[in-house]
Amino acid sequence: MKKIISTFVLCSITFAISSCGDNKKEDKYGNPVTTEETQSATEDTTKPEATASLAEKGKEIFDGKGTCATCHKVDTKVVGPSLQDIAKIYKEKNASIATFLKGEEKPIVDPSQFEVMKANFALTKTFTDEERQALEDYVLSQAK
Numbered sequence: 001m002k003k004i005i006s007t008f009v010l011c012s013i014t015f016a017i018s019s020c021g022d023n024k025k026e027d028k029y030g031n032p033v034t035t036e037e038t039q040s041a042t043e044d045t046t047k048p049e050a051t052a053s054l055a056e057k058g059k060e061i062f063d064g065k066g067t068c069a070t071c072h073k074v075d076t077k078v079v080g081p082s083l084q085d086i087a088k089i090y091k092e093k094n095a096s097i098a099t100f101l102k103g104e105e106k107p108i109v110d111p112s113q114f115e116v117m118k119a120n121f122a123l124t125k126t127f128t129d130e131e132r133q134a135l136e137d138y139v140l141s142q143a144k
C-alpha cells in the first residue's frame with residue numbers, strides 16, 4: 001500500500017513539473033516568451049454621436065403619437081391650457097407632469113376641465129416612464 005501511495009505521489013510530482021514546463025513558451029533561442037494579448041484599440045463606434053435630449057424626444061411624442069398638440073399649443077389656450085401656463089404652474093408647485101400623465105396625480109391647472117384631459121390617460125398610461133418623463137421635460141422647457 002505504501003508503495004502505491006509513493007508511486008502516486010511521485011507521479012503527481014512528475015506530472016506537476018512536466019505540465020509546468022509545458023506552459024513555458026520559449027522562442028527558438030530558448031528564451032521565455034511572454035504572450036501579449038493583442039488588444040485592439042477599437043473605440044465604441046456603436047454609440048450614436050449624441051443622444052437627443054429628453055425634451056426633444058418629448059416634443060416628438062407631443063406632436064406625434066401622444067396627439068397632445070391637438071389640444072395644447074405653446075402660448076395660447078386651445079382646448080387645453082397652453083404649455084406655458086402648465087409649465088409655470090407645475091414649476092411653482094414643484095409637481096410632476098410625468099406622474100400626472102400616469103394617472104396618479106390630481107389636476108392642478110384647470111380641474112374643471114379635467115375630464116377632457118383624463119381621456120388621454122388611456123394613451124399616456126401605455127407609455128413608458130421615460131416617455132412620460134420626456135413629455136414632462138418638453139412641457140417644462142416651454143416655460144416663459
Ligand code: HEC
Pocket residue numbers: 062066067068069070071072079080081086097100101106107108109110111112113114115116117118120124135139
Ligand atoms: C382632447 C384634448 C386633449 C389632449 C389630446 C391632451 N390634453 Fe392635456 N389637457 C386638456 C385639457 C382640457 C386640460 C385642462 C384640464 C386639466 O387641467 O386637467 C389639460 C391639461 C393638461 C395638463 C395639466 C394637468 C393639470 O395638472 O391640471 C397637462 C400636464 C397636460 N394636459 C398634458 C398633456 C399631454 C402631455 C398630452 C399628450 C400626451 C395631452 N395633455 C393631451 C386637453 C387635452
